[in-house]
Every structure is written in C-alpha cells, then in structure tokens.
Amino acid sequence: MSNSILGPYTRTIVTIGFIILVFGFSFTNFRSDMYVVIFPFFEWMETTWFGIIGKTWGAAFAFVQTIHLLGLALLGGSVLAAEGRILGLLMVDVPAKTIVNRCHTLLSWSLIITISTGVFMACGVALKIYYLPVFWYKMLALMAGVMFHFLVRRPLLEHDLETINPIILRMTAVSSILVWFLVAATGRWIGFSG
C-alpha cells in the first residue's frame, strides 16, 4: 500500500521522531554544548553590513522592525482566520477549504517577511539576544510552528475536510493557535528583556 520503508504510518513515525528530537535537544546537555559552539556565529553577525546598519542607524532598525511587526500581524491574522473557520467561529458562510488555502498562502508570505526582517534585526543586537533565554525559546517555538504547519497541518488539510476526524481537526486548529501565540509572545518578550 505504501512505498515507504516505514510502512503506512510514515508521517506519524517521522512526527514522533521529530518530537523526541526537539524535547531531547531542549532538555539535555546537547543544547548547552550547541550554545557555546554557535557563539562565534553571533559575534560575526554583528560585524556584517546588517549588524552595522542596525547598530548605527536607529531609523533603519525601526523601519525594518515595523515591517517585521506587520508581518507578524499578517501571520497572526491568517492563523486566526483559518483556525477560527475550522473551529466554526468565523466566516461560516464561506467554504472552509477556500479560507484554509488562502490563509496558507498568506501565512507563507508572512513567514518570509518576518524571517527575513528578523534576521536583519538579529544582526543589530546579536550578542544581546544570544544571552537572552527567551530568544532561544522563540527560535524553538518558531521551528516547531513551521514544522507543524508545513509537515503536519498542511498535509492533513489537503484532504477533503469532511473525511477528517472532527476532533483531530479541532485539536490541530487549537494547537496551531497555541504554537503561533507562543512564537508571538516570546517575540514580544525579547523586546522587554535585557
């Protein structure tokens, strides 16, 4: 039935493996070992053009940060619209599949905007954020959000929504809101730390 060597539950096995990997990375010494190894990379980030512009020209940093926040607003809006429709709270007169597909496109663009502007901003304050635990929480949450969206949620919602178990559909919607809420909350937390 399945061409994969892992059998018919390939995606599930990969998901479980990935969750074990993330928790293993977060709660073992491997994380602190990596923390030391990547320090020179953060030092180098501050010496790049992005780092120099971000540090010396406050207006440029503020301009890029504004785009970053607008991208975050777009991301939050697309998540709330899609998950709100799946949960039956919003726009119930529009087919769920239409909203889910359009919000997926919006979310993909908003991710491109937030990640590219985020890299610029990180260069300007690289050594500051390196020492902030909340920055690392955000990176883990962002990675979890991206993986969840593209490797779990999207493949599930590509199928006819009527054929999917409604409890799993709702659980997916709630987790999507929670994971992106964590990304946004830890992102704003960076602004109030250090």
Add this chain to the structure above:
Amino acid sequence: MNESIEEANPREEEADVKDAESSAFVAAFSIIGFSIVYWALQIQSVQELLDLAYGF
C-alpha cells in the same frame, strides 16, 4: 488491471488520511500538553514574583 488500480487509489487515499490524522493527533497532543505546562509555570512564577513584591 485498471479496475485494481481504481480500487487501490481510494484505499491509498484512506491510508494517507489515517496517517495524516494520527500524525496530527500526536503533534497536537504534544503542543497542547506542552502549552498547558509551560503557561501554568509562567503564571505560577508571576504569582510568586507578585507575592515577593507586594505580598499577594
């Protein structure tokens, strides 16, 4: 031959949905569980700070 392919496709589709569903269940369960523990700990730490600072 064609009949067996036509029969196999819905079965393959069904298996694909089951795999996507179970993978989503595992991921959603982990995220919801983690979020409950994480935010409970955050709220508890804020309560402890308020208690230290203002005594409530």
